[in-house]
């Protein structure tokens with residue numbers, strides 16, 4: 001795995017390609033091998049080379065965990081079979097009756113996991129933009145603050161450093177869902193957060209061909225508890241999935257730069273377009289949380305949402321009219337996607353405090369040629 005001091009001095013792009021990825025000592029292979037073996041030989045009982053059984057630890061997974069932990073400036077990285085499996089592991093840290101405070105705009109599946117699966121926990125959804133209101137209404141039994149920034153799908157941005165300070169003063173932990181920003185744009189641990197969670201299915205994998213989740217953190221004791229649950233509950237990724245995600249992460253920096261540039265081209269088209277009511281993008285000066293985003297993010301990301309003057313029916317027509325933007329769930333990959341959150345990704349939040357407007361469209365802007373993406377949206381908007 002190389003010298004850790006040397007690795008921490010490396011730039012982001014170098015860590016993505018070399019952290020945890022020394023050439024294979026046996027063959028010299030430059031690419032981390034996919035280790036399919038479920039069991040590992042022991043010289044004597046309990047004497048092994050660091051691996052016993054592949055649920056507990058696997059060499060391909062170790063390489064991937066080391067790589068992404070290095071990108072988050074974390075001491076520990078834990079890979080899971082999906083983003084929700086990673087989130088589930090975090091929620092298992094809490095005792096029955098303890099409270100999760102979450103933003104009132106978050107990934108629908110996160111809200112479903114907290115409210116419908118971890119039913120032994122209490123939860124409160126709050127507006128994390130208003131810090132005075134947050135302090136005034138702070139429930140004293142809060143054990144965990146769930147912070148997603150930018151949020152899915154409204155792309156609101158919250159001040160990680162300020163909210164973490166408020167939570168820590170009151171004895172609560174902070175978990176940041178960094179799926180939309182990725183460690184290339186934002187590093188929550190350096191802003192004080194306790195745990196970073198990813199849906200690796202999105203930008204980390206980056207090619208819409210693998211489902212995965214990730215936790216990054218630096219606290220040794222907390223990492224030990226999470227590793228225990230990772231092994232004991234067993235929601236680990238397969239070696240091939242680890243390999244695919246590790247391969248995707250190598251190009252994260254160059255992909256993110258292009259995602260951001262293409263998103264800006266799309267925003268330029270949408271702002272001022274007669275069919276568009278409002279554009280939601282963290283770079284826009286009037287965007288909720290713009291100041292926090294400008295402080296804590298390197299750039300503003302590849303996700304763009306907007307509402308249509310023509311209401312829900314116009315939104316549904318535009319979603320069906322694009323040709324390059326594929327109508328589908330998910331996000332963060334090389335190809336552009338369009339969706340209607342109210343009836344797709346966020347349908348499970350209907351009737352809850354996390355319900356989204358029904359004239360909202362969400363775009364995951366890919367890395368195709370910007371002028372082709374702009375032309376496609378322009379023709380689709382004629383149907384609005």
Ligand SMILES: *Cc1c(COP(=O)(O)O)cnc(C)c1O
Nearest residue numbers: 082083084107152179199201212
């Ligand atoms: C997709 C997503 C998740 C869930 O991850 P899966 O890999 O689908 O389980 C969590 N948070 C955010 C922000 C997401 O977009």
